[in-house]
Amino acid sequence: MDPIGTSCFSLNIEENARAILEEKKQDEKFQEIIVSCRSLSRYEGKKTKTLVPQLVAASLAALYHLVVGISLAYSAILLPQLREDKDFNLTKDEESWIASIIVLTVPIGAPIGGILMDMIGRLNTVKLAAIPGIIGWTLIATAHNLPMMLLGRVFNGFASALGTGPAIVYLTEIARADMRGSLISLAPAYTSFGMVLVYAKGWVMNWRTVAWLSNIYTIVPCILIMFIPESPAWLVSKGRTEAALESLNWINKYQPQPENRAESLAELQLAALQKEHQKKMESEALNGTGIVNRIKDFMKPTGYKPLIILVGLFFFQQFAGIYITLFYSVELFKEVGSTMNPYLASVLLGTLRCLMSMVNTYMLRTFRRRPLIMTSGVGMAICMCVSALFTKWIKEKETDQTWIPVAALAMYVVTSMIGLLNIPWTMTAELFPIEIRGMAHSLSNAFAYLLMFVAIQTYYGMKDFFEGLVGMQLFYAAVSVSGSFYVLLVLPETHKKKLKEIEEYFIHNTFYLCQNKKVSNTTKKTRAKNVPKMTKLTTKDIVRNVKDVNTSQSEKLLPR
Incomplete structure (x- = not known):
């Protein structure tokens, strides 16, 4: 029997109603205490x-x-x-x-x-x-x-x-x-x-x-x-x-x-x-x-679509030169023609990465994913173009502003940390349904590291193909801009989205710009109809409900 039904047999209805409210508050507080078992609590301390x-x-x-x-x-x-x-x-x-x-x-x-x-x-x-x-x-x-x-x-x-x-x-x-x-x-x-x-x-x-x-x-x-x-x-x-x-x-x-x-x-x-x-x-x-069940889940649109999108996103991330500046930084600063000590420049670059990794925590919590990545890609492209231009002029003795390529590469690192460097790694845990999230996370990361290996391994060969560092930097700029267009076209927004909404998106859509918004709106309306409206009950409302239930119970007890 529910609490209100039990309280019908109480002589002091208002007292019991207050007790119900107090018990409800305690239950809500307990639910707050154990709101997330995996991340422990969000207790009020x-x-x-x-x-x-x-x-x-x-x-x-x-x-x-x-x-x-x-x-x-x-x-x-x-x-x-x-x-x-x-x-x-x-x-x-x-x-x-x-x-x-x-x-x-x-x-x-x-x-x-x-x-x-x-x-x-x-x-x-x-x-x-x-x-x-x-x-x-x-x-x-x-x-x-x-x-x-x-x-x-x-x-x-x-x-x-x-x-x-x-x-x-x-x-x-x-x-x-x-x-x-x-x-x-x-x-x-x-x-x-x-x-x-x-x-x-x-x-x-x-x-x-x-x-x-x-x-x-x-x-x-x-x-x-x-x-x-x-x-x-x-x-x-x-x-x-x-x-x-x-x-x-x-x-x-x-x-x-x-x-x-x-x-x-x-x-x-x-x-x-x-x-x-x-x-x-x-x-x-x-x-x-079993593995068979997991494979079946990957064959669904909620499995293969986000995997393909992420592999494409990691391709643009790796071939935009982000990790080249990490693995070859000292050599890179020597080649741009800067007179600054390349080790000092690398230390400054690493310090910027460290500071931006802290700033990035706030940005991911505040801003949407798509604008961050697109802004990041365009900013990286501009910085790489400036660096390439001044590298060319320095080698041709047309300028003595040797600090500008270093500053441009530093800004390149800052803009990469805004979105294209870090967000793809976080989205591996956002785009997949919970049934395959662990396996999908490992699989997408494996593809990312394989692409990273190819990008780093082919650095010298690609530099020869583009006839030097200037051509290579322009290539990185082109990839960065292309990555922004790729995000604009296919990557769905996940910031403040429920996992169920992300799953529904992949069931009905492939390209973000051409998404079926009518389906999404219909889904929202249907969900809204099925969810009862929450009203704030006062003690008088509960007392009134108790009296109604009491009357109903009394009628059932009357002889017929």
């Missing part, structure tokens, strides 16, 4: 102190991204120094392999990392990543031939793939819902800072010394994460209830006791996590988790 455990855990878990940034940018300082090393006599093709092979290992290492983090835990997988990391840096530091160097880069790439995924998953599972975006942004900030470090060290140190020192940045994060608890969600999935409660107690150490509840916030969250895990197990038992 607003003091900064309540966030300290989460900030500490997130800062230490994401720290491994520091060595990831060092690994990615290492080729920028390595290749110029290898040309002067007597042990190496490398061709352009061999140099491109040293730069690019690290990203070729990511599509292999990332799925292995996904399996391991579900088997042994998020933090244990990050610790495990230190083993190939140390092997890789040691091989590089002691390398006297190309095979040793390439093998070291392979181990570094595998370690990066192994350690980054579990760290991001850990952040999403321990972060409060309203803090999730800010805490996840720590990872790219650490990566950018790692790039700044390697550029600065390459300025004053030999490449072997930099490699030996990189072992420190590999080991220290693995030691520090021993002082933070494992993900409660993973512990619950393994049936380790007591350990999960200890983890939740640590994370909620400074949270106040929920009002009118005997249980602590950690206990409430544990119950919610257990309930969510149980639902997941029941869903898997009912629907199955």
Whole structure:
């Protein structure tokens, strides 16, 4: 029997109505407390102190991204120094392999990392990543031939793939819902800072010394994460209830006791996590988790359409030169004709990336995706054209403004961080339905890294084809503009869109400019008709309803 029906037999109707309202408020507060099991709570404790455990855990878990940034940018300082090393006599093709092979290992290492983090835990997988990391840096530091160097880069790439995924998953599972975006942004900030470090060290140190020192940045994060608890969600999935409660107690150490509840916030969250895990197990038992079902889901418009769109978007991202400025930055600054120290210019470039990664958190939360990417593409094209023009004039001795190409490339990095660099990576989690999101995320990332490998590997060959850096820069400008037109034509908007709305879009549409808006409007109207209007009930309204129900119940009890 519902509460109102039960209260019909109460002598004091108004008192019971107030009790109903109070119980409803408590239920709403409880729902707010456990609104998101995977990202823990959005509880009302607003003091900064309540966030300290989460900030500490997130800062230490994401720290491994520091060595990831060092690994990615290492080729920028390595290749110029290898040309002067007597042990190496490398061709352009061999140099491109040293730069690019690290990203070729990511599509292999990332799925292995996904399996391991579900088997042994998020933090244990990050610790495990230190083993190939140390092997890789040691091989590089002691390398006297190309095979040793390439093998070291392979181990570094595998370690990066192994350690980054579990760290991001850990952040999403321990972060409060309203803090999730800010805490996840720590990872790219650490990566950018790692790039700044390697550029600065390459300025004053030999490449072997930099490699030996990189072992420190590999080991220290693995030691520090021993002082933070494992993900409660993973512990619950393994049936380790007591350990999960200890983890939740640590994370909620400074949270106040929920009002009118005997249980602590950690206990409430544990119950919610257990309930969510149980639902997941029941869903898997009912629907199955086989590869055949996943393939069938990919054959639907909600599967193959976003995958094709994302692969195209990653193509424009990679061939717009974004990662070329990362892997070949020192060499690039030498070739544009600037008199500025190329290592100093690279440090400035890395610092800009680091600052913009922080600004980007606000931009993604505030602005729509499509305008950001289109603005980014046009801005990148303008900056590359300016750089190409002044590079040409400097080489022809028509100008002595050697600082302008450096400034143009710096602005190119800033405009890339507005949209085309980062948004495609975030959209892999937005465009796909939940049933295939994990597999689709891995698959789209694999395509992205394969395209990155091709772009980096073919850098020297394409530069020869375009007869020098000027032609190459104009090519990057053309790709950047083309990327903006591509987004205008096919990419749907996801900012503040519900996942259900995104799925419905792909069922009825392929091109954004030619979308069937009538279908979308009809869907919205139908949904609006089916959703009852919410009205704010006062105590008098509830009392009136109670009296009506009481009258109805009395009529049913009368003899006929």
